[in-house]
Amino acid sequence: MSTFHPLRVTAVDRLTDDAVALTLAVPDELRPLYRYEPGQHIALRRSRTAGDAHAATTEVRRTYSLCDPAPPADGDAPATLRIGIRGVEGGDFSGYALKELAAGDSVDVLPPAGRFVLQPRPGRFAAVVGGSGITPVLSIASTLLAREPEARFCLLRSDRSTASTMFLEEVADLKDRYPGRFHLVTALSREETQSGLPTGRLDEKRLTGLLPSLLSVPDIDGWYLCGPLGLVEGAAGALRGLGVPRARIHQEIFHVTEAPRAETAGSRSPDADVRAATVTATLDGRSGHWPMDDGESVLETVLRHRSDAPFACKGGVCGTCRVRLVSGEVRMDRNYALEPEELTAGYVLACQSHPVTPAVEVDFDG
Incomplete structure (x- = not known):
């Protein structure tokens, strides 16, 4: 662990x-x-x-x-x-x-974690990022271009102004180093520019019209979306509308502020939470079985007995507390970290999971 x-x-x-x-x-x-x-x-x-x-x-x-x-x-x-x-x-x-x-x-x-990654390989890749969403994509793009000479990368980044743009010099260096393989497009929401895109936010409607004018959307092997929730959801919606398969879209959310939205891992209604539930958890090869207090998440119950349980944001964003649901059913308040295939494979976020069956078993090691 x-x-x-x-x-x-x-x-x-x-x-x-x-x-x-x-x-x-x-x-x-x-x-x-x-x-x-x-x-x-x-x-x-x-x-x-x-x-x-x-x-x-x-x-x-x-x-x-x-x-x-x-x-x-x-x-x-x-x-x-x-x-x-x-x-x-x-x-x-x-x-x-x-x-x-x-x-x-x-x-x-903590040691590194996360599944928002790109193994360097030949192909065409693109990213839509907002604000600090540039941070993982900077590493992804620079590594890809350095290690794979047959790869190309298009970066569409959105920021409030030039002065608020993170890693401005590092991205410009990529453009200079790989002029034929790295394409940079910048959109500013609060500053007029002499070149580049017109001022304004990148929402779903704008991206739907913009992306096909920048690159051949069907030829992109992987899309990487990172930034605030509104931008990422807008970009994902635009890509789906343009016919991009879900498997080619990868996303990571930064800083969610709105109220949670419930998602149920199982067939029961979000109103069917069980008050006198118990949770069994396997962590670092050791298992425990504990009663849950009213309103507690699975993570909160485990932390009362195992302070070494992994977590970070407690907001359903980072995925640090991902566990495999071995048995029982849970309702997640929100999920911005797990991909659909992970949910299908039985993974949930412990920090967002509430029982809808009397007994729930999870595996932090799974």
Whole structure:
């Protein structure tokens, strides 16, 4: 089972007024553990005490995508990890990273995880990203182009303004390095430009008309959508309307704010939650069987007995708490992390799952 390890901060580079790139050193003995695929993310943890010295200490966890434009060679273990962090209003961790973290500090970090990845191979690929959604795609595109000479990549990125654009120089470097294989299109929602797309948001209607004018949509072997929920859902809707098969569309959501929407893993209604349910969980090869308190999620019940249960965002976005549903049925409040094929294979998010049968069994190791 993955556990947190303290990694030393070696650099905090200012990208924009509200974003930084954080570089973390990986000790020699931990390098194999932190080997990653381009597009994956890491979870960071800090302890925070509210109020005076006698107040309770709470734990804050957040996930951030690895964004090194020059990741280690295939199979090599990394000496450093680099992530991009954009400030979120009221954000406990992003505010800490932007205002307090400095070189020499230590941060607790989980090993890399995530399935928003692209194994380098010949073909044509494209991405639609918004804001900090560039972070995993920067690593994906740079690795693909460096390792596969027969690959091409088109990046359509949306930002508020040039000043708010993360990794501006790194993306420009890709354009200069691979002029015949990397195509960059920029859309700004709050700034007029002399070239590029007209100012405005990239919604489903606009993308439906725009994408076929930029590239041959049927010839794209994989689409990578990353950013705010509205952009990703709009892009996915546009692609489906243009006849792109679901298997070619890969997406990752950043920062969901709206109310949850219920999804049921099984046949029962969301109103059929069971109050006196029990959960059996296998974690790191050991199993436990516990009663659930009213309103608890599967993850909350497990954490009361096993503090080492993996989680990060608790918002149905990162997928860190993915488990295999062995038996029983659950209702998920929201799911922005699991692909349809994962749901079909029996996986659910423990942080969003509530029982709709008297007994539920999950496997964190499955």
